[in-house]
Amino acid sequence: MKLNLLPNYVSKGASAKVWLGASVLFTALAIGGAVFMTVSSKAARDEAEVAAKDLEGKAAQVVVIAKQADTLGAASAPLTRNLSLAQSIEEYPYKVTGFYRTVQNYIPGFFRINQMSLTPVSETSCTLTLAGTINSYQQYADLMLALLRIPGAKTVTRAGYVLDRANLNGITETDTRPEKSRSSETPLPKDPVERIAALVSRASAETTGFTGAGNYASTPEVARQAIPNWQNITVTVELDNPVAAAPVLNPTPGAVVVPPVSYNFMVPIPQDTLRAGGGAAAPGVAAPGAGGPPAGLGIQGAPGGGAPPQPGGRGGRGGEDS
Amino acid sequence: MKKFTPLTWIIAGLSLGLAALSYGYFSNYAPNMVEKEAFDAHKKDLEDVIAMDGRAKKRVADVAMEVSKKSEEWQAIVDQKTPQPGLKYGGIDLSVNAWQLVVDAPTFRDSMQAAVNRQVLKGGVKVISAPVVPAFSQDATKIVSEGFNYPALPFPIVMYDLGTIQVRGTMNQIMDNFEAWSRMPNYMAISAGLQFTGTTPVLTGTYNVTMVGYVQGSKIGASVPEGGGSAAGGSGGGNAPGGGLNSPGGPQRVGKGDRNVK
Numbered sequence: 197m198k199l200n201l202l203p204n205y206v207s208k209g210a211s212a213k214v215w216l217g218a219s220v221l222f223t224a225l226a227i228g229g230a231v232f233m234t235v236s237s238k239a240a241r242d243e244a245e246v247a248a249k250d251l252e253g254k255a256a257q258v259v260v261i262a263k264q265a266d267t268l269g270a271a272s273a274p275l276t277r278n279l280s281l282a283q284s285i286e287e288y289p290y291k292v293t294g295f296y297r298t299v300q301n302y303i304p305g306f307f308r309i310n311q312m313s314l315t316p317v318s319e320t321s322c323t324l325t326l327a328g329t330i331n332s333y334q335q336y337a338d339l340m341l342a343l344l345r346i347p348g349a350k351t352v353t354r355a356g357y358v359l360d361r362a363n364l365n366g367i368t369e370t371d372t373r374p375e376k377s378r379s380s381e382t383p384l385p386k387d388p389v390e391r392i393a394a395l396v397s398r399a400s401a402e403t404t405g406f407t408g409a410g411n412y413a414s415t416p417e418v419a420r421q422a423i424p425n426w427q428n429i430t431v432t433v434e435l436d437n438p439v440a441a442a443p444v445l446n447p448t449p450g451a452v453v454v455p456p457v458s459y460n461f462m463v464p465i466p467q468d469t470l471r472a473g474g475g476a477a478a479p480g481v482a483a484p485g486a487g488g489p490p491a492g493l494g495i496q497g498a499p500g501g502g503a504p505p506q507p508g509g510r511g512g513r514g515g516e517d518s
Numbered sequence: 519m520k521k522f523t524p525l526t527w528i529i530a531g532l533s534l535g536l537a538a539l540s541y542g543y544f545s546n547y548a549p550n551m552v553e554k555e556a557f558d559a560h561k562k563d564l565e566d567v568i569a570m571d572g573r574a575k576k577r578v579a580d581v582a583m584e585v586s587k588k589s590e591e592w593q594a595i596v597d598q599k600t601p602q603p604g605l606k607y608g609g610i611d612l613s614v615n616a617w618q619l620v621v622d623a624p625t626f627r628d629s630m631q632a633a634v635n636r637q638v639l640k641g642g643v644k645v646i647s648a649p650v651v652p653a654f655s656q657d658a659t660k661i662v663s664e665g666f667n668y669p670a671l672p673f674p675i676v677m678y679d680l681g682t683i684q685v686r687g688t689m690n691q692i693m694d695n696f697e698a699w700s701r702m703p704n705y706m707a708i709s710a711g712l713q714f715t716g717t718t719p720v721l722t723g724t725y726n727v728t729m730v731g732y733v734q735g736s737k738i739g740a741s742v743p744e745g746g747g748s749a750a751g752g753s754g755g756g757n758a759p760g761g762g763l764n765s766p767g768g769p770q771r772v773g774k775g776d777r778n779v780k
């Protein structure tokens with residue numbers, strides 16, 4: 197037996213109708229919401245699509261303009277190459293002489309140079325080779341320190357000095373009071389008479405008078421080499437990019453001196469440069485007029501490069517056949 | 519219907535409503551919104567591109583100005599660094615036929631040699647050894663290709679490795695002489711490998727020189743049907759087939775009778 201303890205106004209039927217209505221209403225609202233979402237989202241999407249497509253034309257124009265700059269730049273490549281070649285050719289000798297003028301200030305006075313050369317190694321380094329004479333082993337060391345003062349000097353290599361120093365000999369059975377002597381000479385005897393005789397003998401073997409050593413007293417064109425007691429040496433300095441440009445000290449008055457900002461002394465090679473661009477320049481470059489630049493140099497082929505040179509300019513002289 | 523409890527209606531209403539909402543959201547709203555965001559992003563990109571319009575125009579103008587500036591610089595170099603057209607001005611006219619060119623080339627070579635001779639004396643040095651400009655080929659079928667490097671290069675050009683030059687003088691005289699090659703009129707010359715020997719004040723300077731000469735002119739004479747050789751660029755007369763002549767980019771061949779036509 198079931199007992200219904202609810203009041204009479206609470207009936208299932210009435211409650212069910214309320215919830216039925218609520219359900220129907222909710223469903224209708226949900227369907228309406230779905231339709232709204234569909235319509236509104238599609239409208240927003242379509243609007244965004246139209247807005248984007250409207251801009252595509254303008255954007256394409258901008259892209260075309262931007263590409264014009266690239267086209268201009270590419271078309272002027274032969275011109276740039278020739279110009280760079282001409283400029284590097286013009287600058288190169290001044291770089292070399294500027295380097296020599298700078299290096300001179302770091303060469304100590306006791307080192308008498310008779311040869312100086314420069315060898316490019318890479319785009320950042322070079323080798324300086326100096327040959328000359330010095331007169332002591334101490335100078336051989338001092339010279340290294342002096343050359344290391346050149347900005348960018350990495351290593352200094354030396355060769356040529358033959359040390360013939362008078363060294364103190366050791367005690368022997370017959371000589372308990374040894375003296376200094378050169379390895380190239382026989383030690384002098386202790387007995388005064390024998391000593392004098394040995395010295396006379398040694399002196400008689402020496403050349404007397406002017407020896408003519410080192411090409412002295414010859415014509416000025418002949419390079420002087422080492423005089424007696426001096427020695428010929430060769431020094432090689434490896435230089436790499438200095439942090440700062442090497443200062444140009446005491447340049448020749450009036451001379452155009454370009455201080456070396458780097459040790460790049462690689463030689464411009466016109467043949468290689470022109471051949472490197474040889475194939476590319478031909479098709480797109482218009483032939484200039486008779487008075488213009490050399491044919492096919494890219495002047496007139498470069499858009500935006502100005503009016504082509506016309507006959508009557510420098511070439512107005514025109515040659516014999518014009 | 520009366521037997522359905524309220525819970526049944528609630529569940530039924532929720533189910534149908536959520537189904538409708540789910541359909542509207544997942545089937546339409548979400549995909550449309552994704553596409554809208556994509557279009558918005560695309561629009562933003564396009565706006566960014568359009569915003570660069572001014573910069574793009576400025577870049578074009580800058581590049582054009584740069585090219586124009588370079589053209590002027592190059593024109594100045596051309597004015598100073600190319601031989602004048604015409605034999606009597608020190609240059610050469612390549613529009614003549616190859617047989618005539620063989621006749622004219624030695625004169626041009628002498629002009630170059632005279633220019634080199636003037637140059638090697640610069641700085642007041644004493645010349646120990648001076649370069650000699652090599653003679654042109656007397657083979658009419660090869661003189662353009664070998665002597666003027668055309669069509670190996672897109673324009674006719676003479677290039678000589680003049681070898682080693684030795685001069686004597688003071689260090690400054692030698693340096694001036696070495697530097698002067700960069701100022702050589704009518705030609706581009708590169709001096710390199712300078713080294714000094716000797717004892718001051720009389721030093722000997724040794725270096726190498728390479729000389730380049732752009733040949734002015736818009737036309738190259740027709741190759742000739744000389745026996746025993748093949749003419750570069752095709753047969754003579756008119757438009758030569760092959761060799762790139764009469765192309766927009768290079769000098770143009772002219773016929774035998776076109777010597778006076780420019």
